Amino acid sequence: MKPDFASQFDALALAPRYDIDVTYDAEEQVLNGAASIVLYNTTEDPWRQLVFRLYPALEHYGSGITMQGAAVNGRSTPFDYATGRTVVRLNLAEPLEKGQRAEVRLTWTAAIPRWTDGDAVYALYGTSQQITSLPLFYPSLAVYQPGATLGAGRWWTDTGSIRGDAAFNYASLFVVTATLPAEQVPVTSGTLVSSTLVEGGQARHVWVTGPSREFLLHMSPLFQSAYTETYGTRVTSYWLPQHEAAGRAALTYAVAALRIYSDRFGPYPYRDLRVAPAPINFRGMEYPQAILLGTQLYGRFRENLEVLVAHEVAHQWWYLMVHNDPVNEPWLDEALAEYSMKIYMEELRGQGSVNRLINERWQLPWNLxxxxxxxxxVHQPVAEFADGSQYETIIYGKGALFYTELRKQLGDRHFFRFLSHYLEAHRYGIVDTTTWQAELAALQNPAIDALFVEWITAPGVNSFDGAPRQPEN
Ligand SMILES: [Zn+2]
Incomplete structure (x- = not known):
């Protein structure tokens, strides 16, 4: 983190700490990993199991993790898989009581899938177009959600829908050592501490992070890059050789977004922010201190590159710093990240561009x-949406339009005070819709409650008149 923000670690004394060591075997397309994870039971319930998510086994990622061994506090611990091998449960000999600490050692292997190379491919995890993306390549401690009464809590093991994001994690601290083929240019979360050439044409890199929801490992032998320092953060943009102009443009967009959001929401506390292409066609994806953009955004869909950068950079505030369940309450981070694009556009591009954003990207699809x-x-799980188009139009479009209405009613001063307070109060925490509403209620503006119901919790506008819904054909 930037030196001025080191004191934010004080609030993270009980955050999970991962020390991960992985080796990428390029010939076998396998990742061999070992981790030591120090964690605390921060809930009231005793934990009889420790539950880790194996995210690569989700449909979103299309692969898996095979556990080799597990030990807790130095004792070998039996484990089993659940939920389609997206979960591994360590069965403890004695429960971990409230406040107690455990040191978990895990070893595993993970196959790295190879997808086809066309730029239309959408691959969050694996290799395509000579780019290898490895988010959540390690067992990740599940979030424990307390219940209504003592002992009634549950581990969050939802698998979500391929339409939306799936990763839900505590803010954690990482030290990651990765041994990779030396020609690979890595793009990761965190800040690089050292890179050393080792035998067999490999290089060993070490990174550390500030509070992060996950650690991204992403790489290509093709990446070229440039960086700019801004507000104490090094912003680095990577690109494929044929996309240099777009890669340099992405750097200027990311720098502008970082400055605008830092001024409007609250400072970006991390030393690095990275932007890189990925085999995710014309879409974007957010990770801690890194955003990935589909290779098509650097080419055929170049006109969408700027707004996508603006959206994904906003996720550093709304997803990374303030986090929510992306499967059951996707509107919380997505609507706000989407609305943040308007804040970016009005600072940089003037009213014409802002109006086009509102009308073409949000209002028109919603009208249709x-x-x-x-x-x-708006407020419902990803799985409730009929298809990707309805999901994006409602969660992103209608959700962002709600924020434009909210800002109109509150006025700029109160609106931005609400956002900066929301960030300040929940930085590195997890929010839900009730938390969000409580922050809004603190503004004591009764008209807002009706606005919230009308836009977010009420059924769609087509049902307001009570007329029977037309059958869809
Ligand atoms: Zn998003």
Whole structure:
């Protein structure tokens, strides 16, 4: 983290600490990993198991992790898989009581899938177009959600829908050592501490992070890069050789977004921010201190590159710093990241661009949905949406339009005070819709409650008149 923000670690004394060591065997397309994870039971319930997510086994990622061994506090510990091998449960000999510490040692192997190389491929995890993306390549401690009564809590093991994001994690601290083929240019979370050439044409890199939801390992032998220092952060953009102009443009967009959001929401506390292409067609994806953009955004969909950078950089505030369940309450981070694009555009591009953003990206798709009697409630799980188009139009479009209404009613001063207070109060924490509402209620503006119901919790506009819904065809 930047030196001025080191004191933020004080609040993280009980955050999980991962010390991960992985080797990428390029011939076998396998990752061999070992980790020591120090964690505390921060809940009231005793934990009889420790539950880790194996995210690569999700449909989103299309691979898996095979556990080799597990030990807790030096004792070998039996484990089993659950939920389609997206979960591994360590069965403890004695429960971990409230406040107690455990040191977990895990070893595993993970196959790295190879996908086809066309730039239309969407691969969050694995190798395509000579780019290897490895988010969550290690067992990640599940979030424990307390229940209504003592002992009624549960480990969050939802698998979500391929339409939306799936990773839900505590803010954690990472030290990651990765031994990679030396020609690979890594793009990661955190800050690089050292790189050393080792035998067999490999290089060993070490990174450390500030509070992060996960650690991204992403790489290509093709990446070229440039960086700019801004507000004490090094922003680095990577690109494929044929996309240099777009790669340099992405750097200027990311720098601008970082400055605008730091001024408006609250400072970005990390030393690094990285932007890189990935085999995710024309889409973007957020990770801690790193955003990935589909290779098509550097080429055929170049006109969307700027707004996508603006959206994904905003996730450093709304996802990384303030985190929520992305499967059951996706509106919390997505609507705000999407709305943040408007803040970016009005600072940099003027009213014409802002109006185009609102009308073409948000209002028009929503109008079409209403015309098809397919407008539905914003606040609901990803799985409730009929398809990707309805999901994006409602969560991103209608969600962002809600924020434009909210800002109109509150006025700029109160609106930005709400956002900066929301960040300040929940930085490195996990929020839900109730938390969000409580922050809003602190502004004591009764008209806002009606606005929230109308836009976020009420059924879609097509049902307001009580007319029977037309059958869809
Ligand atoms: Zn997003």
């Amino acid at each position: 949905l209403k015309g098809r009697q397919a407008d539905i409630r």
